[in-house]
Amino acid sequence: MSIIFSRQCEYALQATSYLALKPAGKMTTIKELTKKLNIPYHFLGKILQNLTYKGLLNSQKGPTGGFSLGMPAQEITLYHIVDAIDGNDFMTKCVMGFPECTGKNPCAVHEKWGGLRDGIYSMLVNKNIAQIAKEMKKPEFRLLVD
Amino acid sequence: MSIIFSRQCEYALQATSYLALKPAGKMTTIKELTKKLNIPYHFLGKILQNLTYKGLLNSQKGPTGGFSLGMPAQEITLYHIVDAIDGNDFMTKCVMGFPECTGKNPCAVHEKWGGLRDGIYSMLVNKNIAQIAKEMKKPEFRLLVD
DNA sequence: CTAATTTAAGACAAGTAAGTCTGAATAAAC
DNA sequence: GTTTATTCAGACTTACTTGTCTTAAATTAG
Ligand code: FES
Ligand code: FES
Secondary structure, three states: OOOOOOHHHHHHHHHHHHHHOOOOOOOEOHHHHHHHHOOOHHHHHHHHHHHHHOOOEEEEOOOOOEEEEOOOHHHOEHHHHHHHHHOOHHHOOOOOOOOOOOOOOOOOOHHHHHHHHHHHHHHHHOOEHHHHHHHHOOOOOOOOOO | OOOOOOHHHHHHHHHHHHHHOOOOOOOEOHHHHHHHHOOOHHHHHHHHHHHHHOOOEEEEOOOOOEEEEOOOHHHOEHHHHHHHHOOOHHHOOOOOOOOOOOOOOOOOOHHHHHHHHHHHHHHHHOOEHHHHHHHHOOOOOOOOOO
């Protein structure tokens, strides 16, 4: 089982992070992405297609085609990706699975979870693709190993 | 999709919390649990069976039979339940799905996630079934609504 | 001992997520 | 215009999770 994001979403985060390494507008093929990230080819194709539909990526067919970021890297946060793929249910649902999550009828960890949930949210919102690109250029960073 | 725990695990947390309300040793039937918690009968049966196998619950067949906590309530934490059903992969896996999660090859949110993950862990470890029972007796608390 | 009630067990069905395959559409390169 | 490389689209398969059904085993009550 994946942790909090679906497998699709994990792949989307990885692929988008990888795209962030490339100069703006530079097209990257699915083939390159699947090779570097070890993600099933057609599965990734559909995911990127979805992100393109949502406006987060650009795509171009034919030779020299591929995918690139659909907006300035500073404007794309991890939250955009997660929201596009998995939605934002985790922000409103009870972590113990009770039918609602409100202060009126709280579960045993409602308070604690509230803080953690907000922490996850800010983790996603405060990290944009431009930052990631910058961090990833550090030599120890994952994905740059080839 | 459930948030961080599987549906089974959510059910397990709810059912165990409910059992915590009862006097120690008092048997509660699946029927009562499914009715109060709105969980599919046989599905819950298997989950409780599993928790019994792992020693967290006691079971007894026949009339007056049912399930009760398998150890003193103070000794059962939410982490025990989660670990029994979903395991503890969330403690060691990368939240972005990369093959490993170490400081040597960190992903973009490794640091932040580390803190949040530890927060989730302590949320689970520091909440035992006895506390839950106490809190749940407050009138506004979920599950006591009937 | 018999009947009733409950968990135990396993097969099965339904639903969802993940992954595969094939061909069409598009666009560049020659 | 033809070839080639790529995304797009949809059907299909596989795997996993969730949920259902039926029967057996155990235990209590009478
Ligand atoms: S009620 Fe459970 S997290 Fe809010
Ligand atoms: S490497 Fe991603 S969370 Fe640690």
